[in-house]
Amino acid sequence: QVQLVESGGGLVQAGGSLNLSCTASTRTFSGYGMGWFRQAPGKEREFVGSISRSGGSTRYVDSEKGRFTISRDNAKNTVYLQMSSLKPQDTAVYYCAAGTFLLVTSAPSAYKYWGRGTQVTVSS
Numbered sequence: 001q002v003q004l005v006e007s008g009g010g011l012v013q014a015g016g017s018l019n020l021s022c023t024a025s026t027r028t029f030s031g032y033g034m035g036w037f038r039q040a041p042g043k044e045r046e047f048v049g050s051i052s053r054s055g056g057s058t059r060y061v062d063s064e065k066g067r068f069t070i071s072r073d074n075a076k077n078t079v080y081l082q083m084s085s086l087k088p089q090d091t092a093v094y095y096c097a098a099g100t101f102l103l104v105t106s107a108p109s110a111y112k113y114w115g116r117g118t119q120v121t122v123s124s
Contacts, residue, residue: 002026002113004096009118012086016122020081022096022115030054033101034072034079035111038092038120047106048094051079059104086122093117 008020024032035050049060049070058070069082079096097111 002032002098004098004113004115006094006096006115006118009094009120011121011123014086014088014122014124016086017082017084018086018120020083020094020096020118020120022079022081024077024079024098024113026077029077030074031100032098032113033104033110034070035097035099035105036068036070036079036081036094037097037108038090038094039117040089040092043092045095045108047108049081050104050106052104053102057104059106061106083120086120088122088124091120091122093119 003025006022012018036048037045039045047061051058051070055072067085072079095117096115098113099111101110
């Protein structure tokens with residue numbers, strides 16, 4: 001069982017930045033690919049980005065390319081999501097997730113473990 005705890009959410013003005021973190025409770029963190037998803041009120045959960053086990057490969061949803069960056073520190077069991085040029089439509093609960101996949105993926109079914117989420121609110 002892997003527990004994931006997100007942090008770093010909050011309220012930010014449009015155009016601002018936020019850095020989210022997700023820490024995993026496992027001794028084999030480097031054995032998991034990681035992903036970030038988000039869910040806005042009244043909408044389905046959507047893929048934001050994914051990073052491979054080593055951190056050497058990343059994938060983003062097309063609309064976020066250039067604004068969001070995923071990274072990880074396997075020594076700290078932590079994955080990060082750096083968000084810049086935030087827009088009100090980025091407002092959502094952001095979830096981190098872990099899976100044993102080899103190739104980065106946007107498929108929620110590939111992720112076995114999920115955090116409880118952290119709220120990001122972008123004001124206009």
